[in-house]
Amino acid sequence: MVPQLLFLLLSVIALLGAGMLLLRRDPIDGALALVMTMVALAGLYLQLVAPVIAALQVIVYAGAIMVLFLFVTMFVRRSEEHGPLHRNRPVFGVALLVAALLFGLLANVALRADLSSAAAAGSSADLRAIAEQIFSADLFPFELVSVLLLVAMVGVVVLARRGEES
Amino acid sequence: MIPLAWYLVLSALLFALGALVVMTRRNALHLFMGVELMLNAGNLVLLTGARLHGGAEAPAAMLFVLALAGAEVAVGLALIVLTHRTRGTLDVGAINFLRG
Structure with missing residues (x-):
């Protein structure tokens, strides 16, 4: 029961970060949301495979790469304060449709796949x-x-x- | 024991959200962050495969993805800074200096 709850909590945090990246105007907010997503993913890796990979995820992705993003964002942020957040409405509609189709396709593959040998090879x-x-x-x-x-x-x-x- | 399909569905959701960010946001910085999100979704699939089959191939591949993402971000962010200096904007609709 506890692992399932932990999985749900971590995946909700990861999805929340992704949603904030999509909807918040300020790139700083986006970068911090992405850090949140990556730390949550590190928690999932910890659950899934190996502590080594989780540590590398935090150090390299959440640490190095996102800090680089934050530095550059602080250099260039001020020019982007005006104008609409997203492209115009038809483009957004088509993009939403394409993303939904993409998710449907990938989830379909995921749910049809034969994942039954998991218990045998579970060693990390x-x-x-x-x-x-x-x-x-x-x-x-x-x-x-x-x-x-x-x-x-x-x-x-x-x-x-x-x-x-x- | 958590069903591995959950991880794959979560990864599909994250990938679709990253693709949505890349397709809709106007700011080039957000575009790059969407790409990072998609790379992370791919890594989650790789590590789910590692859990399924055991062995060290998938974690090693994930480390290669990590290195490639680092290289991509370094060059991409340098281009972003340069574009901001010469054009004063990061709106991907306004960046058109490769247009003939």
């Missing part, structure tokens, strides 16, 4: 197993990710310099 992956996976089987993607991060870093520096010149 610890840090050692994840590290062995990354540094043996996934070594090539890992190296690609390091190159990608380098390229992103160089790109950001170039973009920042260009902003200074003009």
Whole structure:
């Protein structure tokens, strides 16, 4: 009973954050709502798989990425105080329809899927197993990710310099 | 024991909300946050799969998604700051300097 209640509580918090992101005007509110969603998701990961992944979710997503968002939001916030929140009404209607269809499709797949082998394989992956996976089987993607991060870093520096010149 | 389908339905809901944010909001910052929400929904599916099948493949894939999201956000936010400096707005309807 307790795990179910915890799941419901965490998912309500996550959905609340997503709803606030959709409806609140101020990007700061949106970023903080998204932090709330990500912390709730970390709680769900804790319930689901491994404490390692939950900790990384909090540190990297709620910590690093959203703090970056908050910094940039504080740089650029003031220009967005006027004008409508969303695009015009027909676009919003079509988007709502598309999102509802998307949800229907995904939920349909989720409810039809055969998830019965869950009880057998319920053991969660610890840090050692994840590290062995990354540094043996996934070594090539890992190296690609390091190159990608380098390229992103160089790109950001170039973009920042260009902003200074003009 | 919580049915794993609940997690998948929650993930579908979060993904649809993220897509709605991306499709409707005018502010480029909100667009990026919607993308982040969709990435998180995808991660939830990956970890539900990890619970279903065991093993370390899905958590490792989730860590790759984490790194990709970091790279994407860094470049995207740099573009946002640059756009704000040169155009003075982040309204995605008004940003059209790639138009021929």
